[in-house]
Amino acid sequence: MQPAPEIGGGDELTERQKDVLNAVLRLLVEEGDRLTMTAVARRASCSKETLYKWFGDRDGLLTATVQWQASKVRVAPVDRARLDMASLRTSLERYASDWLHVISSDTSVALNRVAVAHAGSDKRDLGAIVLENGRFAMGRRLKPVLLAGREAGLLAFDDEEQAFRTFFGLVARDVQIRLLLGDRLKPTDAEIGRDAAEATRQFLALYGAQTGAAKAGL
């Protein structure tokens, strides 16, 4: 009765199954893609037979793990009522800070590593899943804020996708690629806070309604 875990979210999982996936997550952080089914079974104190019954095969297990992690990072959307420049700045800073925390976490690095390694070469495309729940989910989450900012006359841009990508660049800079390539970087909370504030300042300098449009050369 192959269960074929739902593409959607990480629900419809028993507690036991979630425990197993969390074990996979921990093992992925420690071992990277080299984790073996045997190691997973040992760490999760379950049998390999069970792993195969629940998740089909190794790829299925990794896919379920990625989706399970993705389902855990649902962050609260930003409140867009009563938008002024101060609250917009706060929203952006908080967003940038949350995001920097995520991408510099061990778990995110490990997950992105396996996804990159498997990208475009498998039936189940882990890369696409991570992209969908990472980069694109972030875009969907920020765009309402940007649009509200424009509607309130605080931001100026033609294309919210372009604006988002610029914000992405200002926030992430070289952090993600360096971490993926194994650079020790682990920014502290204080550094993340500073960088988030700086990225927000720069973004507002480029896209703030009064100041930015001319400067950005539109």
Added chain:
Amino acid sequence: MQPAPEIGGGDELTERQKDVLNAVLRLLVEEGDRLTMTAVARRASCSKETLYKWFGDRDGLLTATVQWQASKVRVAPVDRARLDMASLRTSLERYASDWLHVISSDTSVALNRVAVAHAGSDKRDLGAIVLENGRFAMGRRLKPVLLAGREAGLLAFDDEEQAFRTFFGLVARDVQIRLLLGDRLKPTDAEIGRDAAEATRQFLALYGAQTGAAKAGL
């Protein structure tokens, strides 16, 4: 007499050896990290014994390949004589354009994929090598331009490392991570040109001496 390929550059290689490494490169683009020594031998029309004699083991072969590729992308440094705003802008645009071309090339994507997959888990750290010849080499190459720009009164910044990282973010944005995760993106030359110009414009808006310092909130 284990040859232990030099850490330095891709020199000291015979033509035949370069042919082999180019074959590895092509295979890496097609197969990713799943390439086998047998496949390499077949593609390069050489014996496995020769591969092992020349490169030691599989990791040595990959390392040599990465270094060989790195040695090929030595780009000409920008001319910093007679620096005015126009020539600075041109330099930055050209730099950004070159770089976008590199990171969106099949070869770069494939190489970065294997480096990410191996990062922090091997004796020979491919991640560190790619980081050194990619991100850090780019930094070393741009910083003289930035410093010259500041000396000529065209740019304003305290820390050239920070300035470079911002430029990095404005240029690369989400391109590299999306490509690594398997997103079809392949920007055209025209798009790259536009994006490079736009990133340069934004960078100058943030760090241009007259306009940027206050806006960036320093």
Added chain:
DNA sequence: CGCGAACCGTAACGTACGGTACGGCATAGG
């Protein structure tokens, strides 16, 4: 209590692949 389902632990199987050994061929140097 008896039965079946679910699951654990482990042994066993098959295969893919890294690494090695060896026979043949071609070229160079004496």
Added chain:
DNA sequence: CCTATGCCGTACCGTACGTTACGGTTCGCG
């Protein structure tokens, strides 16, 4: 011509690991 060197092609070996099979244990239910 003879030998040595370097390389090609291929067969071979050992192992790691994905996957399957199976005996034993627990637990819920009639």
